[in-house]
Amino acid sequence: MTWTRRDFARLGAMGVAAHLAPQINAQAPERKTGVSTDGSPSVGSKTGYAVIGLGRIASHFMPGVRLTTNSQITGLVSGHRDKADRIAAEYGVPQNSIYSYDNFDEIANNKTIDAVYVALPNSMHAEYTIRAAKAGKHVLCEKPMATNVAECQAMIAACKAANVKLMIAYRCHYEPTNLRAIQLIRSGAIGQVQAIESAFGFDIAPGEWRLSKKMAGGGPLFDVGIYSLNACRYLTGEEPNRIAAFSSVIDRDGRFNEVEENVGWTMKFPSGIVASCNTTYGGSMEGYFRVHGAKGWIDVNPAFIYEGLHLRADCDGKPIDEPNPARDPSQFQAEAGHFSHCVQSGVEPQSPGEEGLRDLSYITMIYRSAGIAI
Numbered sequence: 001m002t003w004t005r006r007d008f009a010r011l012g013a014m015g016v017a018a019h020l021a022p023q024i025n026a027q028a029p030e031r032k033t034g035v036s037t038d039g040s041p042s043v044g045s046k047t048g049y050a051v052i053g054l055g056r057i058a059s060h061f062m063p064g065v066r067l068t069t070n071s072q073i074t075g076l077v078s079g080h081r082d083k084a085d086r087i088a089a090e091y092g093v094p095q096n097s098i099y100s101y102d103n104f105d106e107i108a109n110n111k112t113i114d115a116v117y118v119a120l121p122n123s124m125h126a127e128y129t130i131r132a133a134k135a136g137k138h139v140l141c142e143k144p145m146a147t148n149v150a151e152c153q154a155m156i157a158a159c160k161a162a163n164v165k166l167m168i169a170y171r172c173h174y175e176p177t178n179l180r181a182i183q184l185i186r187s188g189a190i191g192q193v194q195a196i197e198s199a200f201g202f203d204i205a206p207g208e209w210r211l212s213k214k215m216a217g218g219g220p221l222f223d224v225g226i227y228s229l230n231a232c233r234y235l236t237g238e239e240p241n242r243i244a245a246f247s248s249v250i251d252r253d254g255r256f257n258e259v260e261e262n263v264g265w266t267m268k269f270p271s272g273i274v275a276s277c278n279t280t281y282g283g284s285m286e287g288y289f290r291v292h293g294a295k296g297w298i299d300v301n302p303a304f305i306y307e308g309l310h311l312r313a314d315c316d317g318k319p320i321d322e323p324n325p326a327r328d329p330s331q332f333q334a335e336a337g338h339f340s341h342c343v344q345s346g347v348e349p350q351s352p353g354e355e356g357l358r359d360l361s362y363i364t365m366i367y368r369s370a371g372i373a374i
């Protein structure tokens with residue numbers, strides 16, 4: 001496979017370049033235990049994470065961390081002390097490293113906590129990222145980065161000012177099947193890419209914070225449509241320069257009083273590649289992408305869930321069928337391993353805050369085109 005400097009520059013901007021270079025491993029060698037400048041023992045050989053918000057995604061992240069060689073759970077932040085106590089016992093987190101949302105800022109004094117993992121509803125990402133940065137902690141923040149562009153900019157500025165790293169948890173950037181699709185495209189295996197289709201959606205239950213505009217920022221585009229948006233960018237290695245979108249609400253059952261039910265959007269990239277994407281909260285839409293090239297196609301379905309990913313392709317007449325046997329929580333293991341490596345070695349994360357900011361700026365354009373206020 002031939003790589004040009006331009007390919008790497010583009011992929012670097014997309015946050016995936018290092019993962020295509022076989023010599024770079026998401027799992028860094030263990031950091032040596034030592035003594036910090038103030039004479040106290042340093043955190044040790046592993047990056048210690050305080051998990052903020054002990055909900056569904058945190059329950060995948062924490063077992064993923066446990067599988068790494070360079071990361072560990074050293075703190076918990078929760079409004080439910082009983083739940084935190086249970087999880088603390090499971091992960092060996094001491095009682096004095098359990099925080100509430102009120103005393104959260106005291107993590108500044110906890111030397112076992114190097115970083116936080118923000119696993120809260122979208123509207124809380126900015127506040128807790130900025131408070132963590134002010135406490136001197138590195139930040140791994142869930143997607144979508146925030147609910148608007150201004151919040152993303154404030155998060156980036158706060159982490160820069162505090163000299164801490166900020167990574168957005170785009171786990172597909174560290175996932176082998178997605179990386180294999182990028183590799184096939186860059187190698188020219190399917191010729192010039194012409195078009196991409198992608199979708200991701202599900203039938204949402206009533207009562208979810210995801211249905212509150214204030215908590216979520218918007219509907220399925222913020223939550224799952226963002227996977228298709230981000231995939232089109234890393235698959236093409238380009239940034240869209242034209243966007244057109246439509247949205248709708250079909251089910252008048254009270255769930256969609258604040259956020260939209262469906263969004264369909266089209267993007268045109270500078271090379272001329274066109275992408276059509278859909279997202280919904282009104283029915284099951286298996287997360288997939290299909291890339292059409294001049295000499296073949298790549299179909300990854302499913303592409304965005306935690307396990308069972310499957311790549312099929314036709315590369316100029318040569319069929320490829322690659323089911324991925326990796327099981328959950330391997331994607332979270334790779335993601336945490338990468339961020340800990342960055343923290344320990346001083347390199348920049350492959351999906352930094354700027355990557356989350358770009359997606360929020362495109363989400364804003366999609367909403368504007370669809371006539372949705374943001």
Ligand SMILES: NC(=O)c1ccc[n+]([C@@H]2O[C@H](COP(=O)([O-])OP(=O)(O)OC[C@H]3O[C@@H](n4cnc5c(N)ncnc54)[C@H](O)[C@@H]3O)[C@@H](O)[C@H]2O)c1
Pocket residue numbers: 053054055056057058079118119120121122142143144169171209223
């Ligand atoms: N990367 C991924 O694959 C992935 C998957 C799911 C969710 N996410 C993201 O992770 C974040 C959390 O999503 P989730 O599915 O774990 O949500 P969740 O509702 O399961 O968990 C949210 C947590 O935040 C806590 N919380 C604190 N204050 C709250 C408040 N005011 N209202 C509601 N909850 C509050 C809840 O108690 C809960 O522990 C979201 O930003 C979401 O987009 C990412």
